[in-house]
Amino acid sequence: MSKFFFLNSAFLGLYLVALLFAVSTAEPSGVMATYVNQLSKVRLPLNLSLLLWLGGAVAMKKPISTILVITAIFNWILVIDDYFVVQIQNFTFESTLGQVLASLRPIVAASVSLIAIEARLHERGSGS
Amino acid sequence: MTERKLLTDAELEALHQAFAYHPIDEVWNRFKRHSLRFKASYIFLHVYVVSYWLIHSIGLTQTLLPSSLSITDPMVKQVMAGRLLVGLMILTIMNLAFYLKIGFKTVSLALLVSYTYATLSMSLVLGPLMYAADWGLKEFLWVGVRLAALIAMWQLYRSDT
Numbered sequence: 001m002s003k004f005f006f007l008n009s010a011f012l013g014l015y016l017v018a019l020l021f022a023v024s025t026a027e028p029s030g031v032m033a034t035y036v037n038q039l040s041k042v043r044l045p046l047n048l049s050l051l052l053w054l055g056g057a058v059a060m061k062k063p064i065s066t067i068l069v070i071t072a073i074f075n076w077i078l079v080i081d082d083y084f085v086v087q088i089q090n091f092t093f094e095s096t097l098g099q100v101l102a103s104l105r106p107i108v109a110a111s112v113s114l115i116a117i118e119a120r121l122h123e124r125g126s127g128s
Numbered sequence: 129m130t131e132r133k134l135l136t137d138a139e140l141e142a143l144h145q146a147f148a149y150h151p152i153d154e155v156w157n158r159f160k161r162h163s164l165r166f167k168a169s170y171i172f173l174h175v176y177v178v179s180y181w182l183i184h185s186i187g188l189t190q191t192l193l194p195s196s197l198s199i200t201d202p203m204v205k206q207v208m209a210g211r212l213l214v215g216l217m218i219l220t221i222m223n224l225a226f227y228l229k230i231g232f233k234t235v236s237l238a239l240l241v242s243y244t245y246a247t248l249s250m251s252l253v254l255g256p257l258m259y260a261a262d263w264g265l266k267e268f269l270w271v272g273v274r275l276a277a278l279i280a281m282w283q284l285y286r287s288d289t
Contacts, residue, residue: 031203042248069234070241077214077242085210124133 005118008111015101015108016051019044022097032091043078050074065123068116075109142230155227166287169280173239176277177219181212194270196261197254211246218242226289236284243281247274 023044028036050071057064082088082105093099135143159167183189189199189208199205218239225232258267 038249038252041252042245046245046248070237073234073238074241074245077238077245080214081211081245085207085214087206121134124136 001118001122005115008115011111012108012115015104016047018097019101022095022101026094026098028094032094035086035088035091046074047071063123065116065120068112068119072109072113072116075112079106079109139230142228146228146230150227159226162287162289165283166289169283172280173277173284174219176273176280177212177215181216184208184212192270194254194258194261194267195264196257196267211242214242215239222284229289232287232289233285236281236287240278240281240285243278247278 023036023040026032026036050067054064054067054071056062057067082102088102088105091102093102159170162170180192183192189205193199199208218235222232222235222239225235261267
């Protein structure tokens with residue numbers, strides 16, 4: 001795997017930690033409360049389950065590209081949901097961290113996609 | 129020099145096919161050759177998403193939904209419209225993928241992931257309301273149709289297309 005792969009992985013790890021911190025310290029109200037509720041009860045558990053599945057596959061030395069493709073698709077769907085359905089660009093975030101994390105959503109999806117592509121090419125190259 | 133191939137021979141052939149003209153009869157024959165399960169799932173999903181969208185666009189969604197879920201909130205209407213549009217877009221891309229014989233599995237996976245997420249996301253709001261509500265034929269039918277749609281998407285994902 002290339003340095004780019006590890007750079008993307010580090011970025012995603014950092015993003016996840018920041019997101020967990022932001023969600024645990026947030027005291028939202030109004031529409032933001034509904035959004036954070038969705039985030040903590042549906043999106044984060046789904047993403048964490050995928051991460052757990054990925055960890056299991058890595059530990060058992062199984063192919064990981066399919067899990068990463070599913071994660072990439074899921075994250076792109078979340079981006080579409082955020083910007084075109086829920087329209088978070090119109091939300092007023094109560095913290096700068098929340099605002100930054102929201103604006104990084106498409107970058108996160110792109111980052112997962114790049115990792116998925118590299119993993120698929122790597123697995124194809126190694127014949128697994 | 130790396131020996132990794134950017135595209136496999138099958139993908140290269142699929143790309144070549146993508147730029148070739150497929151008469152609609154050939155596509156129809158290909159569809160007919162699939163299993164009954166595939167055909168039923170494919171047709172059911174189209175009827176489901178398109179009719180849901182049409183009913184939503186003429187403002188009659190409430191007639192389909194469980195009585196406990198009132199969609200007077202504009203935000204709920206906007207979310208429903210947005211998700212139905214996403215569903216229609218994925219379905220259109222799925223048709224294109226079937227025609228071009230490329231990426232059908234990925235698109236059906238996208239539809240499956242999208243619908244599972246929408247269902248879970250909505251269950252969070254609807255779950256407590258439905259738990260407290262009286263269950264009638266409409267509620268059971270609504271849950272049954274959603275379950276059937278999920279199974280249909282899974283069938284398309286599992287197919288060899």
